[in-house]
Amino acid sequence: MFLALSPACGEKHSLGEWTAGAGDPSGETAGDPSGETAGDPSGETASDPTGDPSGSTGDPSGSSTTTTGEPPTTEGNDPCTQYTDLASCEAAGCEFVGGGAIEADENGCRWGEGEYGFCASFTGGSQSPALHCTPDGVPVAFPFDPGNLPADWGPCDCETQGLALDCYGFAVNVEDLGCGALSTHCESLTDEASCNQFQGDPGLNGCLWVETTHEVAAEPVCNAEPPVGRCIPVHLRHDGGCFDLNPPAECDPGDAVKSPYWGRVSDDVAPSVELELLDDVPCQFEPLGYFQCWADEDSPALCDCACGL
Secondary structure, X not given: OOXXXXXXXXXXXXXXXXXXXXXXXXXOOOOOOOOOOOOOOOOOOOOOOOOOOOOOOOOOOOOOOOOOOOOOOOOOOOHHHHOOOHHHHHHOOOEEEEEEEEEEEOOEEEEOOOOEEEEEOOOOEEOOOEEEEOOOOOEEEEOOEEOOOOOOOEOOOHHHHHXXXXXXXXXXXXXXXXXXXXXXXXXXOOOHHHHHHOOOOOOXXXXXXXXXXXXXXXXXXXXXXXOEEEEEEEXXXXXXXXXXXXXXXXXXXXXXXXXXXXXXXXOOXXXXXXXXXXXXXXXXXEXXXXXXXXXXXXXXXXXXXXXXX
């Protein structure tokens, strides 16, 4: 378990401070099982975004996968499985394996209320967060992947629980691109109000209305056309502090405080040639499938269009 201190919204932090771990940064939200520092909610690290165009973008779209592998099962005669709540489980000398239920509605992704988990004679398993579904089909996020999951629990289905599964970006047993339901849902929201309404509990994912421009290196100046608004999937950070960025020295002071991101226009087009630019993203959001501008020396030159250069 890592302890994360919450900075004030106006504070800035080095990128290394924020990306030390991958998971939920505080564990303060009720039902949140992860307790690690938020990094890449897609489960992949954007380590070399300007290199191989086939590399990951972290975009949760285009996949209809389900949780992978066979579900772990409890050994047949475990007497503890008869207890269904924490109190009776512990009273019998057993161990209760608890997690946080995940819900999604028109107001975003939220941790469910109530007690979710199962009772077992012993606990154990992989030390990475995992998602499993109750016998009633409720997705539950566990802080580790239980190796003794009851037989009536199992993997979750993208067809029926896709949006709730995409709310949580840290599960080791869900493929990195998730179900694609969150990306599809955000794209279907065509105005700022309905888009920004789909923002729930910090530590989970949601949608954000952003303004974007299409920048091309072959053109002599940055795009002078008005930016286009669109709804994109984001991770909702627990903390509102900004990354400590390094904008160009010639950047106007008013633009230098921006927090721009860039994204690929396609997998086979290098960002040095062409990219999509999110001019300024509020610090409490981390766009999924995009990369922070000015975070390191490999930042594409077209990011400087956020300065109007």
